[in-house]
Amino acid sequence: MSVLVAEHLAKRFGALTALRDVSLRLEQGEVLGLIGDNGAGKSTLIKIICGYHRPDAGRLVVNGKEVELRSVDHARALGIDTVYQGLALINELSVYHNMFLNRELRIGPLLNNRAMRRLARAHLEDMGVNIPNVSAEVAKLSGGQRQAVAVARAVYSDAKILLLDEPLAAMGAKEGALILDLIRELKARGDVSVIIIAHNYAQVLDVCDRVNLLQHGAITFDKPTAEVTLDELTELVVAEYRARRRGTSGPAA
Numbered sequence: 001m002s003v004l005v006a007e008h009l010a011k012r013f014g015a016l017t018a019l020r021d022v023s024l025r026l027e028q029g030e031v032l033g034l035i036g037d038n039g040a041g042k043s044t045l046i047k048i049i050c051g052y053h054r055p056d057a058g059r060l061v062v063n064g065k066e067v068e069l070r071s072v073d074h075a076r077a078l079g080i081d082t083v084y085q086g087l088a089l090i091n092e093l094s095v096y097h098n099m100f101l102n103r104e105l106r107i108g109p110l111l112n113n114r115a116m117r118r119l120a121r122a123h124l125e126d127m128g129v130n131i132p133n134v135s136a137e138v139a140k141l142s143g144g145q146r147q148a149v150a151v152a153r154a155v156y157s158d159a160k161i162l163l164l165d166e167p168l169a170a171m172g173a174k175e176g177a178l179i180l181d182l183i184r185e186l187k188a189r190g191d192v193s194v195i196i197i198a199h200n201y202a203q204v205l206d207v208c209d210r211v212n213l214l215q216h217g218a219i220t221f222d223k224p225t226a227e228v229t230l231d232e233l234t235e236l237v238v239a240e241y242r243a244r245r246r247g248t249s250g251p252a253a
């Protein structure tokens with residue numbers, strides 16, 4: 001079953017058309033890789049699906065029901081959670097406060113800091129992420145550690161649809177491998193579906209079930225990763241880049 005269907009989405013920013021006509025589907029338990037050149041519109045698409053931007057045209061169907069997302073909170077209430085490029089962590093707050101942001105554990109009206117600290121520690125440990133002090137401000141963490149906190153927050157949020165906008169950017173090799181492991185674990189659970197934007201095609205092929213290429217504001221390529229090679233993916237993007245330099249770029253046939 002498709003947990004998410006996008007049909008004919010369009011989005012303009014003033015004179016600039018970021019998305020022309022995007023249709024995409026995400027199946028239950030699937031990890032979908034979204035690739036495309038810089039500025040192709042990948043983040044814009046993710047921001048429509050997470051309720052941050054309203055599309056100018058098109059529709060979204062979540063779990064079989066057409067929805068008009070009013071806000072990020074509305075999308076979250078429907079089980080859609082996001083790790084943005086730039087992370088959206090609050091630097092002045094501790095690791096555990098960030099992990100429980102907007103869904104704090106409480107005893108009556110009071111924050112249950114002890115329980116949040118304990119769970120944050122357990123989640124990070126499960127992920128194999130080494131952050132010695134969950135009470136430390138996230139401003140004091142490395143880029144990779146911050147990324148891991150953002151991913152952990154999304155993964156342990158009970159979201160059913162996870163949108164990861166370049167979760168591996170700023171990651172060291174070890175932390176990147178941990179995030180990939182985590183995505184594999186989610187896949188094995190089968191109840192979470194993921195869209196992941198990545199520029200590293202080897203990682204896309206490694207962890208994704210299917211790959212979509214976004215070009216000229218539309219999806220121009222959609223194949224199971226089992227049927228694609230790294231060379232083929234690289235060639236697609238390089239051909240697009242060359243065509244653009246020659247000024248002959250247009251919607252793919």
Ligand SMILES: Nc1ncnc2c1ncn2[C@@H]1O[C@H](COP(=O)(O)OP(=O)(O)OP(=O)(O)O)[C@@H](O)[C@H]1O
Nearest residue numbers: 013016017018036037038039040041042043044045
């Ligand atoms: N809020 C905005 N206002 C105006 N233009 C925007 C806005 N957000 C994105 N754009 C433009 O829309 C186009 C698509 O941007 P988007 O960030 O979606 O691309 P992307 O595929 O995610 O790129 P990258 O891989 O470099 O992150 C770009 O030309 C960008 O400058």
